[in-house]
Amino acid sequence: GKVRAPTHIISTISDDRGEEPCYAGVPMSSIIEQGYGVGDVISLLWFKRSLPRYCTHFIEICIMLCADHGPCVSGAHNTIVTARAGKDLVSSLVSGLLTIGPRFGGAIDDAARYFKDAYDRGLTPYEFVENMKKKGIRVPGIGHRIKRGDNRDKRVELLQRFARTHFPSVKYMEYAVQVETYTLSKANNLVLNVDGAIGSLFLDLLAGSGMFTKQEIDEIVEIGYLNGLFVLARSIGLIGHTFDQKRLKQPLYRHPWEDVLYTK
Numbered sequence: 225g226k227v228r229a230p231t232h233i234i235s236t237i238s239d240d241r242g243e244e245p246c247y248a249g250v251p252m253s254s255i256i257e258q259g260y261g262v263g264d265v266i267s268l269l270w271f272k273r274s275l276p277r278y279c280t281h282f283i284e285i286c287i288m289l290c291a292d293h294g295p296c297v298s299g300a301h302n303t304i305v306t307a308r309a310g311k312d313l314v315s316s317l318v319s320g321l322l323t324i325g326p327r328f329g330g331a332i333d334d335a336a337r338y339f340k341d342a343y344d345r346g347l348t349p350y351e352f353v354e355n356m357k358k359k360g361i362r363v364p365g366i367g368h369r370i371k372r373g374d375n376r377d378k379r380v381e382l383l384q385r386f387a388r389t390h391f392p393s394v395k396y397m398e399y400a401v402q403v404e405t406y407t408l409s410k411a412n413n414l415v416l417n418v419d420g421a422i423g424s425l426f427l428d429l430l431a432g433s434g435m436f437t438k439q440e441i442d443e444i445v446e447i448g449y450l451n452g453l454f455v456l457a458r459s460i461g462l463i464g465h466t467f468d469q470k471r472l473k474q475p476l477y478r479h480p481w482e483d484v485l486y487t488k
């Protein structure tokens with residue numbers, strides 16, 4: 225028979241060898257002819273399957289809602305400072321992206337991990353939150369610098385409204401809401417944030433779509449696919465901030481002395 229030399233790379237998501245490139249086996253012409261959107265392309269390249277329209281629409285809503293949140297947040301701030309230092313687009317973009325992590329935008333995977341574990345083990349919100357406190361871990365997906373119980377995050381409300389209308393089940397999201405009710409009783413800034421909303425709702429999407437086995441869901445949560453949604457989305461805004469600073473011909477940024485506490 226044929227002897228095949230071992231390859232150095234294995235790849236399963238795309239193929240450019242034929243007449244036209246394919247994403248997860250779907251040729252580019254079908255993607256265009258069938259009117260696929262960016263949510264479908266994400267489904268093919270990240271999840272290696274076509275997902276139902278309500279799922280790809282939800283992915284697109286996540287991308288749109290997280291694309292930007294003004295110039296003051298960590299990511300945009302870094303990008304603006306870098307662009308004003310005369311750096312190029314890629315440098316300005318990655319400088320902002322590098323702030324995405326456990327406190328800012330990158331709490332989606334951990335929110336999904338902790339909410340799933342707590343819900344699946346049948347913990348009450350009280351038990352979950354108090355256990356986290358004992359371990360000294362902040363609940364990922366809870367808390368915000370400017371949002372409050374009486375000034376909720378509109379993005380969270382929009383995601384919840386879409387899911388309540390289109391998802392077959394929103395059990396993880398309802399659990400996250402119960403956690404929020406408990407944390408809000410402790411402090412007014414401990415709202416369910418956009419990371420927590422996406423993390424819990426993506427669990428509902430994975431479990432409710434019937435497109436993933438239990439093992440596949442565990443793998444997605446374990447590997448941590450979901451921060452990718454924020455990284456991808458916020459890149460749109462960070463690129464915008466770079467162009468904005470260049471267009472405005474902003475000079476090198478220097479932080480004012482008055483805003484620093486010099487102390488020994």
Ligand code: ACO
Pocket residue numbers: 326327328329330331361362363364365366367368369411413414417418419420
């Ligand atoms: N779980 C439990 N307690 C919390 C949490 C939380 N998630 N967040 C704040 N607290 C409590 C703590 O008691 C904290 O005191 P500590 O510093 O002794 O732990 C107290 O509130 C005050 O916290 P601050 O640091 O003043 O809160 P801040 O406004 O700086 O933090 C932040 C906001 C970073 C979002 C925080 O709530 C947090 O770490 N949340 C978890 C991570 C997360 O979900 N990040 C995503 C935010 S949304 C986004 O970036 C798009």
Ligand code: LMR
Pocket residue numbers: 290292293297369370418
């Ligand atoms: C964001 O999306 O960047 C925000 O939720 C963070 C913030 O502090 O506003």
